Amino acid sequence: MAQLGKKISQNALGMLPWILLWFLGNVDLTEGSLGDRSYIYQRCLRSCRNENCTKTASLQHFQETQSWIEGQLQWSCENECEYQCMWKTVEAFQKDDIAIPQFHGKWPFVRVFGIQEPASVIFSVLNGLCHLRILSYRKAVPRSTPLYYVWHVVAFIGLHAWTWSTIFHSRDFPFTEKMDYFCAFSLVLANLGSLICRMLGTRSVTRLALVLLTLLLFYLQHIYYLAVIKFDYGYNMKINIGVGFVNLLGWLLWCWRHWGTLPHTRKCLAVMFGMNILLLLEVLDFPPIWWTFDAHSLWHAGTVPLGVLWYSFIIDDGIYLAKQENSKKLP
Numbered sequence: 551m552a553q554l555g556k557k558i559s560q561n562a563l564g565m566l567p568w569i570l571l572w573f574l575g576n577v578d579l580t581e582g583s584l585g586d587r588s589y590i591y592q593r594c595l596r597s598c599r600n601e602n603c604t605k606t607a608s609l610q611h612f613q614e615t616q617s618w619i620e621g622q623l624q625w626s627c628e629n630e631c632e633y634q635c636m637w638k639t640v641e642a643f644q645k646d647d648i649a650i651p652q653f654h655g656k657w658p659f660v661r662v663f664g665i666q667e668p669a670s671v672i673f674s675v676l677n678g679l680c681h682l683r684i685l686s687y688r689k690a691v692p693r694s695t696p697l698y699y700v701w702h703v704v705a706f707i708g709l710h711a712w713t714w715s716t717i718f719h720s721r722d723f724p725f726t727e728k729m730d731y732f733c734a735f736s737l738v739l740a741n742l743g744s745l746i747c748r749m750l751g752t753r754s755v756t757r758l759a760l761v762l763l764t765l766l767l768f769y770l771q772h773i774y775y776l777a778v779i780k781f782d783y784g785y786n787m788k789i790n791i792g793v794g795f796v797n798l799l800g801w802l803l804w805c806w807r808h809w810g811t812l813p814h815t816r817k818c819l820a821v822m823f824g825m826n827i828l829l830l831l832e833v834l835d836f837p838p839i840w841w842t843f844d845a846h847s848l849w850h851a852g853t854v855p856l857g858v859l860w861y862s863f864i865i866d867d868g869i870y871l872a873k874q875e876n877s878k879k880l881p
Contacts, residue, residue, distance in 0.1 A: 583651060583652040583653050583654055583655055583656075584651035584652065585636065585639055585640075585643075585651035585652055585653035585654075585658070586632075586636075586653045586654050588639055588651065590638065590639045590642045591635050591636065591638075591639040591653070594631075594634075594635035594638050594639065595631055595632065595635045598631035598634060598635060599627075599628060599631050602627055602630075602631065603626075603627035603628055603631065609627055612627045612630070613627075616630075617663075617664070619663050619664045620663075620664040622664070623664040623665070623720065623721045624721065624723075625664060632653075632654075633661065636653045636658050637658065639651070639653075640658050650837040656722070657837055657838050657844050658837075658838070658841060659838055659841055659842065659844075660840075660841040660842055664720075664721075665719075665720045665721075666719065666720065666721060666722055667719040667720075667844075667847065668842060669838075669842045669843050669844075669847035669850075669851075670715075670719035670844075670846060670847040670850055671716055671719045671720050673847055673850035673851045673853075673854060674712050674715040674716040674719055674850055675712070675716055676854045677708075677712045677715070677850060677853055677854055677857055678708070678709050678712030678713060678715075678716065680708075680854060680857030680858055680860075680861065681705040681706075681708040681709045681712070681857070681861075682705075682709075683857075683858065683861035683865075684701065684702060684705035684861070686861065686865060687701060687705075687861065687864060687865050687868060690865050690868065690869060691865065691868035691869060691871075691872055692872050694872075694875060695868050695871050695872040695875060696747075696751060696752045696753075696871050696875070697744070697747055697748060697752060697864075697867075697868065697871065698868070700743070700744055700747045700752065701744065701864055701868070703740065704737075704740045704741065704743075704744050707733075707736055707737050707740040708737055708740070710733055710736070711733040711734055711736060711737040713733075714726070714729045714730045714732075714733040714734075715730050715733075715734065715850075717729070717730070718730035728776070728777065728781070731776065731786055732773050732776070732777075734790070735769065735772060735773075735786070735789070735790055735793075736769060738790055738793050738794055738797070739765050739768070739769050739793060741794075741797050742765065742793055742796060742797045742800075743761070743762060743765050745797055745800045745801055745804070746761050746800075748804065748867075749800065749804065772786075772789060791829075794825075798822055798825065798826060801818055801822050802819070802822055804818070805818050805819045805822070812867075812870060813866075814862075814863055814866035814867055814870070817859055817860075817862055817863035817866065818860075818863050820859060821856050821859050821860045821863065824852070824856045824859075825853070825856060828849050828852045828853065828856075829849075831845040831846070831848055831849040831852070832845065832846070832849060
């Protein structure tokens with residue numbers, strides 16, 4: 551069984567560079583969208599704004615009839631026109647048997663209680679809740695265990711990142727978009743940091759501090775570029791994929807090394823393969839099913855069970871490390 555596991559890991563390591571190259575070659579980031587550039591949409595938008603958003607009486611009527619939750623989520627009269635005209639354009643495209651377009655870089659989604667992407671919001675919340683399993687980790691693993699505080703930091707960063715993902719998918723503004731991207735990358739780097747800590751150990755404080763400082767400086771440089779120089783979607787995507795690939799490769803190497811001695815490596819390997827397969831959803835983009843479930847939301851859905859399995863892995867690994875520490879203390 552151990553030999554079979556090592557063979558699987560070796561085959562996976564050989565395939566990973568080709569998978570990464572294929573993914574990078576198929577990433578298609580579109581800054582403009584056919585839907586919002588169409589004549590139907592633009593004509594509808596001008597008419598709607600002139601009739602409902604420029605006249606005092608019409609604007610007052612809009613404000614009085616708008617629901618409380620939509621007001622709290624800052625749906626302006628102009629935004630409402632964009633939403634209504636989007637669906638009129640979708641209907642026109644469907645009648646002419648033309649492929650459904652995107653609008654302002656997004657697929658058309660049915661709004662629920664003012665929330666723009668309800669499926670992604672729900673799955674983002676569930677992903678965030680997965681990190682509360684750190685409470686189970688605290689109960690099962692002693693404080694003196696290596697990586698005890700490392701996993702607490704990762705859990706906090708994860709909760710923070712998924713909170714901003716929830717906010718962004720609830721309502722898309724330039725600020726919420728940036729925070730979603732910035733916090734997502736912080737979680738990607740935190741996962742890489744946890745790998746380094748597991749590989750090198752946490753005993754050498756100086757070595758660990760240098761590694762973590764390097765990751766922090768890399769993070770700050772990346773955020774500075776996006777926030778100050780250019781908010782480049784393609785650059786951000788490639789950096790995230792590159793760091794994620796290093797993390798994936800590192801954990802697979804760790805699994806290969808400990809496959810015959812640590813049974814919980816199976817959980818780690820399952821999570822790594824699962825995350826790699828889910829990346830395909832970011833390439834195989836398609837209009838939302840029932841105007842709710844697009845590829846991105848399904849990617850968020852897929853990471854929920856993987857998050858649960860990952861915490862099961864780190865709990866098992868923590869128990870193993872605690873036993874190792876106790877055996878060193880015995881006379």
